[in-house]
Amino acid sequence: MSAGGSFVMLRCAVLDDYQGVALGLADWSRVRATSFRERFTDQDDLVAALGDHEIVVAMRERTPFPAELFERLPNLRLLVSTGMRNAAIDLAAARARGVTVCGTGSTSTPPVELTWALILGLVRNLVPEATAMRTGGPWQSTLGADLHGRTLGLLGLGKIGTRTAEIGQAFGMDVVAWSENLTKERAAAHGVRLAPSKDALLSGSDIVSVHLVLSDRTRGLIGERELSLMRPTAYLVNTSRAAIVDQAALVSALRAGRIAGAGLDVFEVEPLPADHELRTLPNVLATPHLGYVTELNYETYFREAVEDIDAFLAGSPIRLLT
Missing domain, CATH: 3.40.50.720 (NAD(P)-binding Rossmann-like Domain)
Known part of the structure; x- marks a missing residue:
């Protein structure tokens, strides 16, 4: 001009x-x-x-x-x-x-890869074990969870959810998915079982991974009641949008050990405040919103x-x- x-x-x-x-x-x-x-x-x-x-x-x-x-x-x-x-x-x-x-x-590939980095880091306790190696801590202090034969529950089966499912299947996991509009036929086309309900997915999965778009329908989809349905040995992973999971309810469940742990890449306030409890809870593996980075x-x-x-x-x- x-x-x-x-x-x-x-x-x-x-x-x-x-x-x-x-x-x-x-x-x-x-x-x-x-x-x-x-x-x-x-x-x-x-x-x-x-x-x-x-x-x-x-x-x-x-x-x-x-x-x-x-x-x-x-x-x-x-x-x-x-x-x-x-x-x-x-x-x-x-x-x-x-x-x-x-x-x-x-591209949707990076969030898929980070999802699996969080899952693997959680179930094999990679951060505490690697930290112990660096600091001269105990040799083998944790017992990792297995993926093969376990159930991966996906909330959402879009592009990211579908690719996440494929990798879960490669690990020998039983993959189940749910969303409001997901059909049995579409799930089956990707070798995935359709959960009869959200509650059934939560109660029956060893790992629950969130892959939904944030909307009025999905905001607060996972709250205190939903978290109470999960197994105490189960993990929750969220690389989608923080507001889909009630953060206060999640912190409470993690603090009380009602679920085994959480892998989180998204937060209600970003950057996450330096004194936020999610930075220090021992059963949380958190990354600073690296999904697409x-x-x-x-x-x-x-x-x-x-x-x-x-x-x-x-x-x-x-x-x-x-």
């Missing part, structure tokens, strides 16, 4: 670039790009940082964009989300303010974010979120 006959590059803010890698993974030369590594926890601070930016690239759902934020950013013209789904963006408010919202590709995904995110910007500047936006 021009001002006084000279070309003026639009300003682009890349939010929540925790590792400081975004600007090195794509060619941002057509915009004046600035990377923000620290998460903004105060909206006033966020508005002050973004006020003169016309373009913002948002990393997943780390920074919400509600209606009031769009109202406070009159210069914003383009918002790019990494991935093609972002429940933290008020798309109606964006449209009302004339802000174009685009997305990028994202891999080289291939990040290269895709930022390369396609730049493609979205270029298409927008050319007057033909692509990968629109609706």
Whole structure:
């Protein structure tokens, strides 16, 4: 765009670039790009940082964009989300303010791999055993659980759930799945048994893994009652969305030993406060929302974010979120 006959590059803010890698993974030369590594926890601070930016690239759902934020950013013209789904963006408010919202590709493979890293780490006590090796602690202090012959219960059988099921089957596990719309035929097509109910899945599984999209129907789906149905030897793994599991109820169950443990990659508040109990409970294996954080995904995110910007500047936006 021009001002006084000279070309003026639009300003682009890349939010929540925790590792400081975004600007090195794509060619941002057509915009004046600035990377923000620290998460903004105060909206006033966020508005002050973004006020003169016309373009913002948002990393997943780390920074919400509600209606009031769009109202406070009159210069914003383009918002790019990494991935093609972002429940933290008020798309109606964006449209009302004339802000174009685009997305990028994202592969489901990394969350599947992290799910199994958490499962294996939990059942074989890898963190305490590895820590003991480093610190001169006891040699073999735990007894690992077996996967072969055990039951893996999947809440959700979409792309991630299906791949998780395949790996469970490779371990020789009996895989059962449930969601409100899952049919016996679709489950069988993936070699999976359909649980007669959510309660039956919870009570009959040795490992329960969550792979559902967060919605009004799934928010708080696993609460105190549901956790009480699980076996005391069972593990819960959540790499999907924190709000699907009642966090207070989960902490209570873990603290009391009502379930054997939990593998968690998602939390109601992120970053998780330094003094939060989930950081210290001995039966929790927690990671800082690493599900999609891999080289291939990040290269895709930022390369396609730049493609979205270029298409927008050319007057033909692509990968629109609706």
